[in-house]
Amino acid sequence: MTDEFADAGGEEVIWAGAPDPRKLLTVADAWLLPLGVLIPVGGIAISLQAPTAPRIGSVIIWTSVGLFLLAGRFIVKSQRKRRTRYVLTDRRALILRSGKTFAFEITPAVPHIEVQRTERHITLKFTNDDPGSYGVAGSELAADTGLDFLVHPGRSARFAFFDVPRTAQLDDVLDAFVRTGRVVEGIA
Known part of the structure; x- marks a missing residue:
């Protein structure tokens, strides 16, 4: 080698x-994991308070960002480490x-x-x-x-x-x- x-x-x-x-967790996860919950909750709350009906696209985007922060990035990280x-x-x-x-x-x-x-x-x-x-x-x-x-x-x-x-x-x-x-x- x-x-x-x-x-x-x-x-x-x-x-x-x-x-x-x-090895997937780091010190940064102390703020990234809660952020993964707060972003979709906050985004959906804002979407629901809009003067017009909530846009399904907005809810999907906020939820997707939250899911990536909660789980998706760990898949990305593990795969990247396997190629490094x-x-x-x-x-x-x-x-x-x-x-x-x-x-x-x-x-x-x-x-x-x-x-x-x-x-x-x-x-x-x-x-x-x-x-x-x-x-x-x-x-x-x-x-x-x-x-x-x-x-x-x-x-x-x-x-x-x-x-x-x-x-x-x-x-x-x-x-x-x-x-x-x-x-x-x-x-x-």
């Missing part, structure tokens, strides 16, 4: 893996998804890798000195929620590896980054 990602310039693959498609592979080389972090490759340059001058470790999963968020690498305001709220289609890694959202199953190999790679000063914040 690792040889197929090496480039002609001698780039070395340090780690390769994939996100866990079974992560590769960490000595020079770049790569997200491979559905025939597309997103890359983030990792150099000694780019030390900011936030690591969030739980008992079962690891999330890596890559940042450089470019303020745009943090993504646009609010893009982290959509990241890893099933609403990811609203943002693009490295352009409108922070470049990240989400919900990677925790392994000894990945822990060793991250510990080596910590020793060299590559990981500077967010270690849990």
Whole structure:
């Protein structure tokens, strides 16, 4: 698996893996799930108070948005994770998804890798000195929620590896980054 990602310039693959498609809930769900109930209820209430008869189209739209926030986005998220592979080389972090490759340059001058470790999963968020690498305001709220289609890694959202199953190999790679000063914040 690792040889197929090496480039002609001698780039070395340090780690390769994939996100866990079974991990679906995030912190953002604390507000997205209630929003999935409030949007259709509020939309239908507004439609019913209109001076004319409620429009069935309006009710269908509000209900569809609510159902997507409550359930549909979890299907989208799981399918997206099944099509995603992560590769960490000595020079770049790569997200491979559905025939597309997103890359983030990792150099000694780019030390900011936030690591969030739980008992079962690891999330890596890559940042450089470019303020745009943090993504646009609010893009982290959509990241890893099933609403990811609203943002693009490295352009409108922070470049990240989400919900990677925790392994000894990945822990060793991250510990080596910590020793060299590559990981500077967010270690849990």
